[in-house]
Amino acid sequence: MKPHVLALLLVFAMPPGSEGFAQTPTVAEINALRAQIDALKAEYDKRLQALERQFEALQGQTQPAQPAPTAQTPATAPAPPQTADVPAGAQGAGGPAGQLPVYGGATAGSKIFNPDIAVIGDFLGAAGAAGSNNVNPDPALTMHESEASFQAIVDPYARADFFFSFGEQGVNLEEGYLTFPAIPGGLLVRAGKMRAAFGKVNTLHNHVLPWTDRPLVISNLVGGEDGINDAGFSAARLIPNPWIFLEATGQVFRGDSNDLFTASKRGDLSYVGHLRGYQDITESTNIDIGVSYSRGHNGSGIVNNSDLGRFRTALYGADATVRWRPLRRAIYHSFVGRSEFIWSRRGQPNGVQNALGYYFSGDYQFARRWFAGIRYDRSKRADEASLTDKGQSAVLTYWPSEFSQVRGQYRRTQYATGPTANEFLMQFQFSIGAHGAHPF
C-alpha cells in the first residue's frame, strides 16, 4: 500500500507546471513542503485504513461461511461488464439462460430475442469406376447441403423451428413449423411444413443420419432424400398405460411430397399415422418399435394437370431400433441396431404395384470419436415392382469434436437396371452456432 500512497502523494504534491524546478527552493520552503506532505500522508493513511475496514466488513457479510439461515446470500458471481437478462421465456429449449453480453449498447437489447441460429454444412465426395452408377449418380464433389436453423420460443404458448436447406443452386424450406407443446389434453400439436412421422429415417435430417446417404428403400418407396415432407398439421399424444411409452401421431398434409404424393386438387390430402412404443430393458439397453401408415394421391394418372385416374399410393411401415449405451462409459461405447420394412401399394393405370423394401443397419462406437457401421438394403421400385435393387454399405465415422465429423462409406449397389456400382463416398459435416440437441 505504501508505494501507492507515495506515488499518489508525488502526483498531488507536484505543483502544476515545471516552474517549481526552475527556482531554487529555500530550506524553510522545503521544510514547509515536507510538513505538508507528512500531513497529507497521515490523512490518506487514515482514510485508506477506514476504507480497508469497510471493505473487510463488507467481505465478511458476503463471505458465505456464516450466513444467517434466513438471509439471502447475494450472488457474487463476476458478471461480464455489460449484460442483459435473458427473458424468462427464452431460456432452455436450446435457448440462452442467465445473462447475455450486450455488444452494441442499449439498443442491442433486442438481439436477446433473436432465435438460436446454427448452420450445418454437409460436403460430399464420391469416387468409383466411371459410369458405374448410372441410376443415381453422385457428383465427384459437392456442397450437398447447408442447413440453416432458426429456433426460438414464440410466446408462452408456442415455439417455432425453421430449417432452410441451401443446395449449391437453390434454397428449400426443409421444415418450418409452429409447435404448441402444452395444449390441454396432453397433445403436442404442430402446424407448418415438416418431415412426416413415417418410420424413423423419414423424420431425420441428413446431418443426424449414420450414413452419407439414405437407404434404397427410402429412395425407392418413400420419396427419396426429402421423403414425406409437406405442409400440414400434426397432433401427437401419449397413450397412458402402466407398461411402456406409447405415442400416437396423426398428421394431415396438403398431399404434395416430392414424387411420392401429388395433389391435383384441394381435396387430395395425404395422411400419416404413426404409433411408437418404447421401453427401457436395462439402464443401458432400450428398444424402440413403430408402425406407420400413409396414404395420398400419386401422379401416375395426371395428364395435363388433371388426375384422370385418381390413383392412390398407400404405404405401410414397421421400424425397430435397439440401442445400447453403458451409462458409465456413455461417451466411449454405444451400439444402435436399426431396421425398417416398408410396403408400398401404388395404384397406376397399368394396375397396382406392390413393392416391399427394407434395410438393416448396425453402428458401433468403438472409441470416443470413432464409429463403424454396416447396412444392408433391398427394395423393389414403387412404380415397377418387378425391379429389385440391392445394396451393401460399410461406414467409418470420425468425430474431431462434437461439432464436426468426417465419414467414409463404401457402397456396393446392384441396380436392377444397369451394372453393379462400387462407390466410395466421403463426407465432411460441420456445425457452427447454437448448440443443438443430440439426436436420439
Added chain:
Amino acid sequence: MTNKICLAVFIAVFASNFSVNAQGKLNVVTTTEDLAAIAREVGGDHITVDSIAKGYQDPHFVEAKPSFILKLQKADLLILVGRELEIGWLPPLIQQSRNSKVQVGADGYLDASLQARILEIPQGQITRAEGDVHPLGNPHYWLDPENGKIIAREIFDRLSRFRPNEGAFFEPRLNDFLNRLSDAEKRWGAMMAPYKGTKVVTYHRSFPNFAERFGLDVVGYVEPKPGIPPTPQHTLDLINEMKKANVKVVLVEPYFDLKTPNSIGRATGAEVLVMPPSVGGVKEASDYFKLFDYDLNLLINAIKKIREN
C-alpha cells in the same frame, strides 16, 4: 366405412383421459442426483423426487430417452442445473413432455444456477476454438456446499409457493439442512486445513468450485480443451508441467476412461483418484453430505499416502 373407423380410433386415442391430479405429493423431477438429494432434504416425504441423470454418468451427454418424457409429463416441478449443462438433451424432453407446468419460464421450471456463485464465466471473445466452452460459466457449481445452501433455499421458495400450507413442514427442514451443512463445512474445513494449496490435475473442468472451497490448486487438465479427448502432445506437456510443479494428484470423474490418467500417474508418480462430482457417482456418496465426505476422505488419504512416501 374405413374412414369412419379411422375417425373413431382417432377420437378414442386423442380425446380420452383428461385425468386431474388430486393434491397428493408434489412430484419433483431433477436433472441430476445432486439436485435430487438437496430437494429430498427440503421436501422430505411430502414430495417425490426423481432424477433423470445418474450420478455416475456424464451429465453433458445424457440421452433424451422417451422414458424421461414420461417422468417429465407427470412432474409438478423440474429442477435443472442450468448454465447449458443439459443443453444437449433437456430441451427436447421438455418440449415433448406435454406438461405446461415445466415449460421454460413456467412456475415449475427452476434453474438452480440463477442465485449460485458461478465460476469461470468467460470474458471477452468466446469461440469453440476453446473446445466445448460453457458461455454462461462453469456448471459444476453444486460442488461448493455454500451453493448447496443457495440451491436449497431456492427449492424451499418454490415448494412453499406450490404448497403454501406446507411451509411449516418445509421451513424447519430447510433450516435443519442449512445448520447441518454449516456444521459439516466446519468439519470439512478442519479436515482439509493441513492440505490447503495441494496441487491437483483434473480430467475435465468439473471441480473449480470444489477446489475454491477446499483450497486445492488446480494446475492443469487431462483434456486439452473442454470436451476434447486427450492428445499425446498435451499429455506430454502436462506430465512435464506436473513434474515441474510437483503435482501428485490426478482427479478423474467416474465416467472418463482411466487409460491416459493412469499413464500420467505412472510417468509422474501421481495418485490417480476416481472422484465422483455427483451424488450417486459411487455407492458411498448416497447423499449431498456423503458426497463431500467421500471425496474429501479419498483426497486426504491419497495426500497422506504421498507425504509418507
